[in-house]
Structures are given as C-alpha cells and as structure tokens.
Amino acid sequence: MTVRSGLGDPGTAGLGDPGTAAPTAVLAGLGSALPPRVVTNHDLTARMDTSDEWIRTRTGIAERRIVDPGTATSDLAIEAGRRALDSAGGPDVGAVVVATATPDHPCPATGPTVAAGLGLGTVPAFDVGAVCSGFLYALATGAGLIASSVADSVLVVGADAFTTIVDPYDRNTAPIFADGAGAVVLRAGRADEPGALRRTELASDGMQADLIRVAAGGSRQRSHHSAALREDQYLTMRGGEVFKNAVLRMTEASRTVLDRTGWSTADVDLLVGHQANVRILHAVAEQLGIGQERAYVNIGHTGNTAAASIPLALDDAHGEGRLRAGDKVLLTAFGAGTTWGAITLTWPDGLQYTGMPNSAAA
Amino acid sequence: MPVTAYPGLVAFIAEKAEIPIEEIDPERTLEDLSLDSLTLIEIALFIQREYGIEVPEGDLVLSQKLAEWAAYLDERSGR
Numbered sequence: 001m002t003v004r005s006g007l008g009d010p011g012t013a014g015l016g017d018p019g020t021a022a023p024t025a026v027l028a029g030l031g032s033a034l035p036p037r038v039v040t041n042h043d044l045t046a047r048m049d050t051s052d053e054w055i056r057t058r059t060g061i062a063e064r065r066i067v068d069p070g071t072a073t074s075d076l077a078i079e080a081g082r083r084a085l086d087s088a089g090g091p092d093v094g095a096v097v098v099a100t101a102t103p104d105h106p107c108p109a110t111g112p113t114v115a116a117g118l119g120l121g122t123v124p125a126f127d128v129g130a131v132c133s134g135f136l137y138a139l140a141t142g143a144g145l146i147a148s149s150v151a152d153s154v155l156v157v158g159a160d161a162f163t164t165i166v167d168p169y170d171r172n173t174a175p176i177f178a179d180g181a182g183a184v185v186l187r188a189g190r191a192d193e194p195g196a197l198r199r200t201e202l203a204s205d206g207m208q209a210d211l212i213r214v215a216a217g218g219s220r221q222r223s224h225h226s227a228a229l230r231e232d233q234y235l236t237m238r239g240g241e242v243f244k245n246a247v248l249r250m251t252e253a254s255r256t257v258l259d260r261t262g263w264s265t266a267d268v269d270l271l272v273g274h275q276a277n278v279r280i281l282h283a284v285a286e287q288l289g290i291g292q293e294r295a296y297v298n299i300g301h302t303g304n305t306a307a308a309s310i311p312l313a314l315d316d317a318h319g320e321g322r323l324r325a326g327d328k329v330l331l332t333a334f335g336a337g338t339t340w341g342a343i344t345l346t347w348p349d350g351l352q353y354t355g356m357p358n359s360a361a362a
Numbered sequence: 363m364p365v366t367a368y369p370g371l372v373a374f375i376a377e378k379a380e381i382p383i384e385e386i387d388p389e390r391t392l393e394d395l396s397l398d399s400l401t402l403i404e405i406a407l408f409i410q411r412e413y414g415i416e417v418p419e420g421d422l423v424l425s426q427k428l429a430e431w432a433a434y435l436d437e438r439s440g441r
Contacts, residue, residue, distance in 0.1 A: 240400075279400055
C-alpha cells in the first residue's frame with residue numbers, strides 16, 4: 001500500500017499550508033573539482049605488477065587524478081564549493097557540511113576551513129564521516145538543517161584526498177582510489193518543485209567495520225602513544241566481500257527508497273551510484289532491472305573518489321546533457337563502516353553548469 | 363518447487379563472456395572462458411536473485427566444469 005497524501009508523503013503534505021509545512025531541500029547549485037595530476041593505468045604498471053587490461057576489465061578505470069604533495073582535501077572542497085556557489089548564482093549559504101574520510105588534520109574538522117576559504121564568515125560548518133556513503137549522509141544532514149530551519153541554504157561538499165590513505169604500492173587498492181571533490185547548494189523550497197530531494201534511506205552495519213579500514217591513526221592506535229607500523233597507516237579492503245555487499249546493499253536501499261517515493265524502477269531516468277567499480281554499478285542496475293544506459297558511469301576518468309564520487313558524477317552527467325528538468329534521479333552508495341543508502345530527487349530547472357573540472361589550483 | 367538453473371546460468375555466463383550461448387559447453391570451466399574472480403561474485407548474485415539460492419563463498423570456483431555447477435545448483439534447489 002502506498003500512502004499518497006498526508007504526513008506519509010512530502011510530495012503533497014502541507015502544500016496548501018506553507019505556514020506549517022517544513023521546508024524541503026531543493027538542489028540549487030552544483031560544482032566539482034579534480035586535482036590536475038593525471039595517473040594512467042600505464043603509469044601504475046611502472047611501480048606494481050598490474051596491467052592496463054587487468055585494471056580496466058576489473059574496475060572500468062582508465063585514469064584517475066591524484067593530489068600533489070601539500071594539497072589537502074579542503075583545497076579540492078573549496079574549489080568545488082566555489083563552483084557550486086557560482087552555479088547557484090550567489091555567494092552566500094547558511095551552513096557548510098563536508099563529507100570526508102580524509103580531513104586536512106585529525107583535529108579540527110575540515111568544514112570550517114572550507115567555509116573560511118569560501119569567505120562565508122561565521123556560518124556553522126562541520127564534517128560528516130561515512131566514507132564512500134558520506135555524500136548521501138551529508139545531503140540528508142543538509143536537508144535536515146533546512147527542514148528544521150537552522151539554515152535556509154546549505155553547501156554540501158563531498159571531498160576526499162583519498163590517495164593519502166592508500167598505499168601507492170598496493171596493487172589491490174592503488175589502481176582503484178583517487179582524489180576529487182563535488183558540491184551542491186541546497187535551498188529551502190517545496191517538495192513538488194523540480195530539484196526537490198524526495199526520500200532518503202540510510203543504514204549501517206558496524207559488524208562489518210573491518211571490511212574496509214585504516215588500522216592506525218585513530219584513537220585505537222594513538223592511545224599507545226607510539227609510532228604506527230607502516231602497513232597500518234594504509235587502507236585494507238576485503239575486495240570480494242565489499243563487491244557482494246555493495247551490490248546487495250545498494251540494491252536494497254534503492255528498492256526501499258523508490259517504494260517510499262512511489263516510483264518504480266522504470267520511472268528512474270538516471271541511476272547515479274557511487275563510482276566504486278563499473279562492475280558493481282552494472283550489477284546494481286541489473287539487480288534493479290534498470291538498463292545499463294540509465295546507469296551513469298564516469299569512473300573511467302575519475303577512479304573511486306570516495307565521498308566526492310556522486311556529486312562529481314552528477315556534475316559530469318549534467319555537463320553531458322544527461323539530466324533534464326524534472327528527471328527522476330536515484331542516488332545510491334555503499335562504503336566503509338559499513339554504511340549505505342539511497343536518495344531520490346527530481347532534477348532542477350535551469351541549473352547552471354560551471355564547466356568541466358580540470359584543476360584544483362586556486 | 364525445484365528448478366534447473368543451468369539454462370539461465372548458461373545465458374548469464376554467455377553474456378559475461380561475450381560469446382554465443384551455443385559455445386558454452388558443460389565440460390568447460392569459467393577459466394576456459396577467460397572469466398575472472400569477480401565473475402564468480404556476479405554469478406552468485408545472479409543465482410541468488412533468480413533462484414533464491416544463496417551460494418557461500420568458496421562453493422563455486424573458476425576451475426570447476428559448468429556441469430559440476432549445474433549439479434551443485436540442482437542439489438541446492440532440492441532437486
């Protein structure tokens with residue numbers, strides 16, 4: 001049974017009574033940034049036992065972008081944030097939420113640095129940590145700030161200099177992960193207008209915390225007050241289990257959120273999944289019965305950029321003309337934690353495209 | 363109700379290997395078809411969705427003949 005009106009459906013709830021209805025978050029700006037240094041599969045073969053064919057067939061990745069020494073997550077986040085603000089047509093937002101697993105420093109959060117770098121004054125700014133699901137968690141957080149009238153507009157950034165926690169000589173992880181940032185501006189609006197975030201499904205399973213993990217650097221290791229082993233400073237991943245869980249969890253969250261939105265899989269104009277691996281994306285599309293032509297893939301030139309991947313994919317898809325006003329869009333992600341989720345939204349009317357990201361250099 | 367999963371499995375594998383269905387021989391293995399370890403997971407997900415049979419990791423391996431897979435699936439589906 002589907003509830004079509006009343007509190008169960010923000011699509012119609014309280015529309016006749018804007019005085020009491022909680023505002024809905026509406027997508028109003030979009031931008032992204034990639035660091036300038038390109039690393040091809042061929043470059044990787046020089047330092048590890050792998051091949052272009054092996055990487056392409058198992059991941060769909062041809063090249064990725066990597067930060068230069070000295071570049072931090074906030075540098076990428078500020079560039080993407082500036083583009084998103086430009087796209088929204090105004091420099092001001094009421095809050096900043098940064099999803100990242102690679103903050104500039106263990107303390108403090110990167111959000112305030114991003115807000116200051118964008119000249120946003122003393123707005124509330126903080127980080128959300130859900131690794132590769134981080135952008136969806138941050139989007140839900142930003143929407144919550146709007147719904148509760150804490151802010152009437154929010155800059156939500158997904159940014160990671162993820163290669164800083166990946167062993168550059170590990171053939172299981174180094175070919176996959178990369179760096180980048182993507183950002184959106186959310187503003188208060190109505191649930192029935194193009195660009196509205198519709199429904200959100202988020203979940204986690206901490207019993208799987210060791211599926212994808214960096215052993216050292218946090219309080220568990222630092223409480224010893226001795227140096228960490230080299231191998232403990234880098235990400236380890238149980239690839240096969242991650243693959244299977246990612247497909248099952250993204251499929252499950254997508255089905256749930258579609259059902260709650262009142263959309264069928266046939267209604268979805270574009271599935272924009274976390275760009276972890278092209279074969280995961282295709283398997284999710286297959287499980288859902290969504291044709292591959294409706295499953296967006298840009299991992300070939302970005303690699304897996306963790307929290308940045310969904311907004312980067314949205315920006316690329318928008319730039320390619322793949323998204324039109326009113327299109328029904330399904331976002332889904334799975335990441336370390338483990339965490340996963342899915343969000344439905346409609347594509348806004350007249351969203352400004354600020355150009356293909358090439359460089360994070362200021 | 364028991365099902366024979368083999369025809370569906372063959373169609374799925376042919377698509378993954380990008381070869382005509384007629385070229386899939388039960389005496390061949392996934393290795394013969396140049397399929398990789400991720401394909402094992404893709405097949406397990408396919409079997410779970412299509413036939414409701416959960417395939418524990420390690421039960422099916424690349425070096426097994428497709429005939430052995432078919433026997434395994436028939437057994438697991440209670441045939």
